[in-house]
Amino acid sequence: PDSSRIYNFNYKIIGITSKQTLEVFVTGSSDEDRSNDKIKASISPGYSPQMVLLNEIMYTPLNGEPEWIELYNNSQYDIDLEDWSITDVLTTPVETKIQAKDYIFPSKTFLVVAKDSTIKDFHSTIPSKLIVLNFANLNNDADGVVLKDSRDVTIDSVRYDFLWGGTNGRSLERKTISSSSLEKNNWGSSKD
Numbered sequence: 581p582d583s584s585r586i587y588n589f590n591y592k593i594i595g596i597t598s599k600q601t602l603e604v605f606v607t608g609s610s611d612e613d614r615s616n617d618k619i620k621a622s623i624s625p626g627y628s629p630q631m632v633l634l635n636e637i638m639y640t641p642l643n644g645e646p647e648w649i650e651l652y653n654n655s656q657y658d659i660d661l662e663d664w665s666i667t668d669v670l671t672t673p674v675e676t677k678i679q680a681k682d683y684i685f686p687s688k689t690f691l692v693v694a695k696d697s698t699i700k701d702f703h704s705t706i707p708s709k710l711i712v713l714n715f716a717n718l719n720n721d722a723d724g725v726v727l728k729d730s731r732d733v734t735i736d737s738v739r740y741d742f743l744w745g746g747t748n749g750r751s752l753e754r755k756t757i758s759s760s761s762l763e764k765n766n767w768g769s770s771k772d
Contacts (some may be wrong), residue, residue, distance in 0.1 A: 596625040598684070599660050624660065627729050633653040634725055634736045634761055635690065635754045636770065639718035642749035645702040646695035648719055649725060651685070654757055659685045662730065666693065666715045669724030669739055676717035683711070720747070736761050745769035 593600055601622045611617065620719065630635040636650035653659055661683055667675040678693070683690055690708040692699070697712050718725070724739035738761040746752025752767055759766040 586714055590644060593623065596623070597657050599624045599662070600746075609694065624663075625657075625725045625732050626733065627655070627659065628730060629733075629735055630761075631657070632685070632735050633661060633754065633757055634726060634727060634738050635757070636672065637718070637725060637738070637740065638751040639723065639740070640720045640742075640747050640749065641702075643702075644698070645749070646699050647697055647715075648692055648694040649715075649750075650708070650728070650751075651691045651693065652757060653687050653691070655687045655688055656687055658687055661685050661711075663733075664730055665726075665728045665732075666713065667726040667728070668716040668718055669726065669737075670719055670722060673726075675728075676713055676715040678713060680711050683709070685709070709742075738762065738767070740764075 591602070599622055601620060603618055603620045605618045607617055615768060631714060633652045633654050634649065635652040638645070638648045641647055661678050661680050664678045665675045665769055666678070667673050690707055691711065692706055693711045693713050693715070695714055699710070701707070720742065721737070724737060724740045726737040727735050729735050740746065740752055741764070744764050747769070750769040753770040754761070755766050
C-alpha cells in the first residue's frame with residue numbers, strides 16, 4: 581500500500597500505418613489489488629502535409645443545398661480520419677472534429693464531408709464515401725479551410741476568394757492534385 585515504482589521501457593512499432601492500441605500489464609507477487617495492473621493507450625501514425633488534399637469546396641450553395649468539402653487521399657496508405665479536424669479561417673475560426681469511428685479513408689479515393697445529409701437531395705449519386713459533419717459556415721466572399729490530423733498537424737489548407745470561382749451555386753474545384761492548394765490559379769468553378 582502507498583508505494584509505487586517507475587519503470588521505463590522502449591518498444592518500437594515499425595512502419596505504423598494505422599492506429600495501434602497497446603496494453604501493458606504489470607504484476608507483482610505481493611500485489612493484492614489487481615484492478616490497477618494494466619494501462620491501455622493508443623498511438624496513431626503521423627502524416628505528412630499533402631497526404632490528404634482539399635479537392636473541392638461548396639461554399640455558396642443555392643436553394644438549401646448544404647455546404648460541403650471534398651477530400652482526396654493522395655497517399656499510398658489507407659488513413660484513419662478519427663479526430664482529424666476541419667477549421668474555417670475567417671473571422672472567428674471554428675474547429676470541428678471528425679468523429680468517423682472505424683472509418684478508414686482508402687488510398688487514392690475521394691470523400692465528401694457535408695454539413696447535413698440533405699446533400700443527397702441535391703446529389704443523388706455521390707460515388708464516394710459521405711461523412712456528415714456540422715462544420716463552421718464558410719464565408720461567401722473570402723474564407724479558408726484547414727485540414728488537420730489527429731495530432732493537430734496541418735495536412736492541407738486553402739484560403740479562397742470569390743474571385744477564384746465557386747459562386748452562383750457552383751463549387752470551387754482544384755484543377756490538379758500536383759499543384760499547391762495555396763496557388764489561386766489551381767482553383768476554379770466546377771464545370772460539372
